[in-house]
Amino acid sequence: MGLGLIGGSLARRLVNAGCTVMAWNHHPRPYAAATAEGIECVGTLEDLAACRPDVLVLCNPLKAMPSLLTTLAPVLDRGTTTLTDVGSVKAQVRAEVRAAGLDDCYVGAHPMAGTEFSGFEASDPAIFDDALWALTVDEHTSLSRLQQVAGMICDTLGNRAIVIDDQTHDRAAAMISHMPHAVSTALVNMLTTSDDRNVAAALAAGSWRDMTRVAMTDPDRTRAMIEENPANVVVLLRDFSAAVSGFADDLESGNQQALERFFATGQPYRLYKARQSDVAQGRGGQRRTLGISEANWRDELIESARRGEWILRFATSRQAEVAVSDWK
Amino acid sequence: MGLGLIGGSLARRLVNAGCTVMAWNHHPRPYAAATAEGIECVGTLEDLAACRPDVLVLCNPLKAMPSLLTTLAPVLDRGTTTLTDVGSVKAQVRAEVRAAGLDDCYVGAHPMAGTEFSGFEASDPAIFDDALWALTVDEHTSLSRLQQVAGMICDTLGNRAIVIDDQTHDRAAAMISHMPHAVSTALVNMLTTSDDRNVAAALAAGSWRDMTRVAMTDPDRTRAMIEENPANVVVLLRDFSAAVSGFADDLESGNQQALERFFATGQPYRLYKARQSDVAQGRGGQRRTLGISEANWRDELIESARRGEWILRFATSRQAEVAVSDWK
Numbered sequence: 001m002g003l004g005l006i007g008g009s010l011a012r013r014l015v016n017a018g019c020t021v022m023a024w025n026h027h028p029r030p031y032a033a034a035t036a037e038g039i040e041c042v043g044t045l046e047d048l049a050a051c052r053p054d055v056l057v058l059c060n061p062l063k064a065m066p067s068l069l070t071t072l073a074p075v076l077d078r079g080t081t082t083l084t085d086v087g088s089v090k091a092q093v094r095a096e097v098r099a100a101g102l103d104d105c106y107v108g109a110h111p112m113a114g115t116e117f118s119g120f121e122a123s124d125p126a127i128f129d130d131a132l133w134a135l136t137v138d139e140h141t142s143l144s145r146l147q148q149v150a151g152m153i154c155d156t157l158g159n160r161a162i163v164i165d166d167q168t169h170d171r172a173a174a175m176i177s178h179m180p181h182a183v184s185t186a187l188v189n190m191l192t193t194s195d196d197r198n199v200a201a202a203l204a205a206g207s208w209r210d211m212t213r214v215a216m217t218d219p220d221r222t223r224a225m226i227e228e229n230p231a232n233v234v235v236l237l238r239d240f241s242a243a244v245s246g247f248a249d250d251l252e253s254g255n256q257q258a259l260e261r262f263f264a265t266g267q268p269y270r271l272y273k274a275r276q277s278d279v280a281q282g283r284g285g286q287r288r289t290l291g292i293s294e295a296n297w298r299d300e301l302i303e304s305a306r307r308g309e310w311i312l313r314f315a316t317s318r319q320a321e322v323a324v325s326d327w328k
Numbered sequence: 329m330g331l332g333l334i335g336g337s338l339a340r341r342l343v344n345a346g347c348t349v350m351a352w353n354h355h356p357r358p359y360a361a362a363t364a365e366g367i368e369c370v371g372t373l374e375d376l377a378a379c380r381p382d383v384l385v386l387c388n389p390l391k392a393m394p395s396l397l398t399t400l401a402p403v404l405d406r407g408t409t410t411l412t413d414v415g416s417v418k419a420q421v422r423a424e425v426r427a428a429g430l431d432d433c434y435v436g437a438h439p440m441a442g443t444e445f446s447g448f449e450a451s452d453p454a455i456f457d458d459a460l461w462a463l464t465v466d467e468h469t470s471l472s473r474l475q476q477v478a479g480m481i482c483d484t485l486g487n488r489a490i491v492i493d494d495q496t497h498d499r500a501a502a503m504i505s506h507m508p509h510a511v512s513t514a515l516v517n518m519l520t521t522s523d524d525r526n527v528a529a530a531l532a533a534g535s536w537r538d539m540t541r542v543a544m545t546d547p548d549r550t551r552a553m554i555e556e557n558p559a560n561v562v563v564l565l566r567d568f569s570a571a572v573s574g575f576a577d578d579l580e581s582g583n584q585q586a587l588e589r590f591f592a593t594g595q596p597y598r599l600y601k602a603r604q605s606d607v608a609q610g611r612g613g614q615r616r617t618l619g620i621s622e623a624n625w626r627d628e629l630i631e632s633a634r635r636g637e638w639i640l641r642f643a644t645s646r647q648a649e650v651a652v653s654d655w656k
Contacts, residue, residue, distance in 0.1 A: 112533045132530055162530050172528035175519060176536040182579075183511065184539060186571045188594035190564070191503060198636035198655060200500035201600070202460055202490050205440045207542045208504040211512060214535045216598055219591040226579065227587075234580045236518070241573035243514045248565035251510075251558050259555075263547040266516035270544055272529070308526035327526060 001048060001068065003030040003039075006086050006114065007059025008123030010157075011039045016125055017156045024048040026064070030120035049075040055152055057109075058085035062228055065093060069100035078105040082145045086111055088173060089228045090136045090166040107149045108136030108166060110173070111159070116217040132310060133161045134169050143297050147314050154313040160323070161311045163301035174232035181222050182237060184215035272327045279325075286324040287312070294318075329376060329396070331358045331367075334414050334442065335387025336451030338485075339367045344453055345484045352376040354392070358448035377403040383480055385437075386413035386421075390556055393421060397428035406433040410473045414439055416501060417556045418464045418494040435477045436464030436494060438501070439487070444545045460638060461489045462497050471625050475642050482641040488651070489639045491629035502560035509550050510565060512543035600655045607653075614652040615640065622646075 003011065003025040011021045015038040022040045024047065025031070031041040042048050048056070049072060056076070060068055065087070076083070083106045087093045090108045097106045113131040115122065133153050137146060146163065153159045164172075191197055191204075191212075215222070226233055250258035279285035290309065292300045301320075304311075309322040331339065331353040339349045343366040350368045352375065353359070359369040370376050376384070377400060384404070388396055393415070404411070411434045415421045418436045425434045441459040443450065461481050465474060474491065481487045492500075519525055519532075519540075543550070554561055578586035607613035618637065620628045629648075632639075637650040 110531075112531050114533070134527075134531060162527065164527055168524055168527055169531075172524045172531050175522060175524065175528045176532040180515060180535055180539045182575060183515065183572065184535075185591065185594060186568060186575060187508060187511065188597050189571065189590065190568060192594045192597045194503060196496055196500045196503065196634075197597075198634055198653070199462075199490065199492055199496055200503045201597075201636070201655065202633070202638060202653070203438075203440050203462060203497075203500050204504040205442070207508055207512075210538045210541045211508045213538045215594060216601060219595070219598075223587065223591045230579050230582075234576045237572050237576035237579070240514060240518060241569045241576065243517065244511065244565050244572070245569035247510060247514060248562045248569065251554065251565070252562045254558075259551065262517065263513065263551045266513060266520045266543060267547070269516050269520045269525075269529075270547075273544060305527055305530070306524075308529070310530060325526070325530070327529065 001045065001056060002026070002059035002061075003034055003041075003120045003123075004059060004061075005118045005120075005122050005127075006111065007057070008034065008120040009113070009125055009127045010057060010059065010086070010111075012037050012123060013125035013128050013157055014152075015039060019156060022048060022051045022053065025120075026060070033120055045071050046075050049077070049081070052077050052080045054080070055082050055084060055149060058083070058087070062087050062089070062093070063224075065096050066099070069096055069102060073100045073102055076102065076105070078102065081105065082107060082148050084109045084149050088177070088225060090134070090169045092228065094136070094138065094166055103138075103140050104142070105145065107141060107146050108134075108169075109149060109153075110134045110136075110169065111153075118221075128157055128159060131157075131159045133159055134172075135161050135163045136166045136169050137163060137298055137301075138165065139298070141298070143294075143317070147317060150311065150314055154311065162305035162309075163298075163311065164305045165302060168302070168306075170229055171232050174229050174236050178226050178229050178233045179236040179240065181214050182226055182233060183240065184212055185219065185222060188212050188215040268327060272325070276325065286326070288322060288324060289315070290320045290322050292318055292320065329373065329384060330354070330387035330389075331362055331369075331448045331451075332387060332389075333446045333448075333450050333455075334439070335385070336362065336448040337441070337453055337455045338385060338387065338414070338439075340365050340451060341453035341456050341485055342480075343367060347484060350376060350379045350381060353448075354388070361448055373399050374403050377405070377409070380405050380408045382408070383410050383412060383477060386411070386415070390415050390417070390421070391552075393424050394427070397424055397430060401428045401430055404430065404433070406430065409433065410435060410476050412437045412477050416505075416553060418462070418497045420556065422464070422466065422494055431466075431468050432470070433473065435469060435474050436462075436497075437477060437481075438462045438464075438497065439481075446549075456485055456487060459485075459487045461487055462500075463489050463491045464494045464497050465491060465626055465629075466493065467626070469626070471622075471645070475645060478639065478642055482639065490633035490637075491626075491639065492633045493630060496630070496634075498557055499560050502557050502564050506554050506557050506561045507564040507568065509542050510554055510561060511568065512540055513547065513550060516540050516543040596655060600653075604653065614654070616650055616652060617643070618648045618650050620646055620648065 111133045113127045308325045312321045342349045439461045441455045636653040640649045
């Protein structure tokens, strides 16, 4: 459902992997191009549900979710079809899915993939190369449906996954994406309103370009993203503001011990990234088999994610192969 | 003077342009490689001064500046040689040059060029491709010496320049480089100390990578850079901290007008960058001739830089060709 950048890229990658892919979009403009890529386009959302797909992936904008779920609820064969999505926040989507009475067949999903462009014309199966998906579960999630979606991700798309709860996902997404987008926008605002702006803009080089790249994209899209996850972003921005002003105090007073600490704190992350780069070049990197139990699989998978393990595939319904990204 | 990343790259680019380049380095390790590139290496700083170069470019680390200037002062033929540098802060260097009694032959300079690597082995004449240099002047600077250095930059290196005072340079450099480095480090620190760090690191994609790239380099080098310009960085970090926490308040209270303003403020910069990209691709872009006067050339050149004009070359001692980077 939805043939934008993510939906279109996903549909094309699934077609390339040999899947039968049917799609509906809220307007038929991408249908000619999608059909040429081997995607079967249908006229209505009801038609799509009537295809009784194994997995129905909601790739619509988040703001359209409630009305689409309302349309879908009476026509979805929830015995046959597992419902999932690609939304960048997860607690809100699950609440909307629950409100539509569809949470028994739902598995939350968020692929870490994208570009600054949008629309089917910008779609590209390669944006999923080496992607990691967050899958989210709660106490109503079925293990077999989780493993069905994980099968699509790991076996069909060749991607990796982690399994977590919605709240951890939304906090982590705020940390690595939503909050930094606000920070980048605030940097651009400072330059724009500075009396030195022409001189500063002339001197701006690589560091400034990197730090402000995400603020160069459509600010309405950035705003919508941040406003979908406000509570987590607010907490992080306040912590961040305090850290920055604390550093300013230490710099002003020349507090050598505090400055030392400020520049040393991130060292474990620098080493972690250096090791990951080694792994990507074929040096090091560990795998192991994670056993999960009928009674406690949710906590076992969530704890695995919190230890820094990435699911490569489910070998059986009780065993996952995981890569260990050790952060010591 | 100094055959590190910047000094080595500059020397090689000058050799390629047909200049005679002599160099001294505080240790002779790069001499074999430098000689192979056509650079004539000398044994002592006194030997270098005795060559009576037209321009002597100080490419040493800032912390070595006072002692090198003390050595240089008694042996430099200041009637023949113009002294300049490549330091990333300018007020401090000028004070040290003045303390050594050399300010009558000095022009401040800071090329916006570099990489995350260091040493002659990382040098590359191409790091100066399309570079812009900040040249700094005060009331003691001679116009003919400024134009001599500008001639090297514009005519020999094929680069652009702006002329400003030291204080504006140091504020602008804090804005687009030193302060963002601290912000990026603070982001990495937050992730490193977060309970969600493994999950967040797994989800991290392009926006996080861009925002933290400058914090992945040697933190000691970042610290040294920030500690060379502390007063300007402190002011900007406090303004930045207040802007971030103000945005958090507006996001929490849902202040639509303030949120609208936050995301609209940087729009002039986005449009400016889009126009610059057009200019780089050969569309648009204006040039004009800037006349300067004997009596008031400093203010005229500084005002030109503040209007967003970049010097392409001095056509005569009273006329500069400038590119107009309009920021409306």
